[in-house]
Amino acid sequence: MRLGLVLGEVGSGLRRNASMVVSVVLVTFISLTFVGTAALLQLQINQMKGYWYDKAQVAVYLCTDTDTTGNCTGAKATTEQRDAVEQQLQSPVLAPYVDREYFETQDEAYDRFQQQFADSPATEFVQPAYLNETFWVNLVDPTQAAVLQESLSSLAGVQSVVDQRGYLDPIFNVLNAASYTAIGIAVLMLIAAVLLIATTIRLSAFSRRRELGIMRLVGASNSFIQTPFILEGVVAALVGSVLAGGAILAVVHFFVRGYLTVNFQGTPFIGMGEAAIVVPLVVLVGIVLAALSANVAIRRYLKV
C-alpha cells in the first residue's frame, strides 16, 4: 500500500469537510473532557476514602448513669465491665484486627467536648457525667468494623459500638453522584461524537463516490479504500482528545493543585500523577471510538 497516496487522500478529505471535522473535534473534546473529569473524580473519591477511612475509628461507648439505651440500665459501667471490654479487645480473637486503642475517661471526653463545641450553649449545662467513657479503636483494616460491633455490642456496660466511617458515607455519596452525572453526560456526548464521526465519514465518502466507484471497479482492496476514511475520523478525534487531555491537565494543575490544595489543606487531593494516568486513557478512548465508528460508516461503500 502506498502511504503517501493514502495520507494525501486523508488530507484532502479533511480539507473538503473542514466544518464537519471542526464539529467532530469539538464534540470529542467536550465529551472526553467529561470522561476524564469523571475518572479524576473517582480517583479523588478513592484517595479521600483511603485517607479518611484510615483516620476513622471505631468507638465503643460505655454506659453512663443516665443511659438506658443499648445494654445500659441507667447505671454507669463498672470497672469490671470496662476491664471485660478491654480484655475482649486484647483477646486473640480481636487483637489481629486492632491496630491500636486507647481509653477516654469522662473528664477527657468533657475537655474534648468543651473544645469542639466552644461556641455552643450546650457547653454550659453538659457535665462530665453525661458523657460516655469510650474505647477508641483504630483498626488494621477499617472495613472490618463489623467484627468489633458483633463481639462487643452484646457485652454488659456497653452502650453502643459506632463505626465512624458511617459519618463519611454521605459525603462520598454526594461525590459519587457527581461523578456518575459526569459519566452520564460523557456517555451522551460520546454517542453524539460517534454519530457525528459516522456522518462526517459518510459525507466524505459521498463527495468521493466517483473515486470510490472506480477504485472498486479496478480492484482496489477494501483495506486500501477504507484506510483514508478511518484515518480521517481518527485524526479528527485525535485532535479533540488531545485538546481534552490538555483541558484535564489544566484543571488538575490550576484548579486542583493551584486552588483546592492551597485552600483546603489537610484534605488529600489528586495530583499530576493521576492526570498522567487519565490523559492517555482519554486519548485512547477517542481514537478507538473514532476508528470503530468510521469503520462501520464506510463499510456500506465497500459492499460487493
Place this chain on the structure above:
Amino acid sequence: MIRFDEVTKVYAGNPRPALNALTLEILKGEFVFLVGASGSGKSSFLRLVLKEEKPSKGQIHVLGQRLGQLSSRKVPYFRRNLGVVFQDFRLLPQKNVFDNVAFSLQVIGKSKGFIQEAVPDVLKMVGLVGKANRLPHELSGGEQQRVAIARAIVNKPAILLADEPTGNLDPSTSAGIMTLLERINASGTTVIMATHDAGIVDQMQRRVIELSAGNVLRDERRAGYQTQAVPIQAIGVEDLSTRGADA
C-alpha cells in the same frame, strides 16, 4: 473463460427474472456483442460477470473461478483481471488524462516506475499521444472514451466488458472506438460489448448473443444486429409484447 450454468437473477420487488436460467459460454479471445432491448438482461449479465451482483440461482465461472465461492475479500483481486468501460466514461473530472489512467494503477498498489512506463504506452495505443495533461472536459467524447478504455486495459486484463461504449458518440467516432476495441481483441483480450448500435454489429460480423426478457433469443457467429435466420412468428410477437411492457 466465462460460463453461465442455468443462471437466474431475480431482483427484489420484481417477480419477472432479469435473467432466466441462462446458460452460455464465452471462449478466450472471442469478441461478443450482447444485444437486446432495454431490460432484456444485458446489464445484469455484465454485473454478474463483475460479481457486482450475486445470481439468485445457478453457477457462474469466470477465468476459472467459481464466483459463488469467491469471498468478498478476494473480489477486488478478481476484478483486477477485468476491464470495464461505460457509456458515460466515468472519468475523474479534476484529474488529467495521465492521472485518470494512473489512478487505477495507484489504487492497486503498482509502483511509480511501473506507472511511468505503462501509462504512456497505453495512451499511445489508444491514440492519445500528446494529450496526457488535458482535463477530461477539454476532450471530445471520443477522446474521453479512449481515456476510459486506456484505464480499463492498462493493467492488461484478460476480459474487457463494455456497456454501450459508443452510446454517446457519433457514428464516425464510434467507428474509431470499434477499431480500437478490435485491436485490443486482436492482442488476445476477450471483449464483451453490450450495444444497441445496429450499424456497428452488422459491420463487425462477430458473435452476437441476443437477449430477450432474460433468455437467449439467438447466439450466432459472424452475425448482424438483425437475425438472418428465419424468425419464428410466435417469438417475435412475445418479444414485442415484452418490449411494450418494459417501456
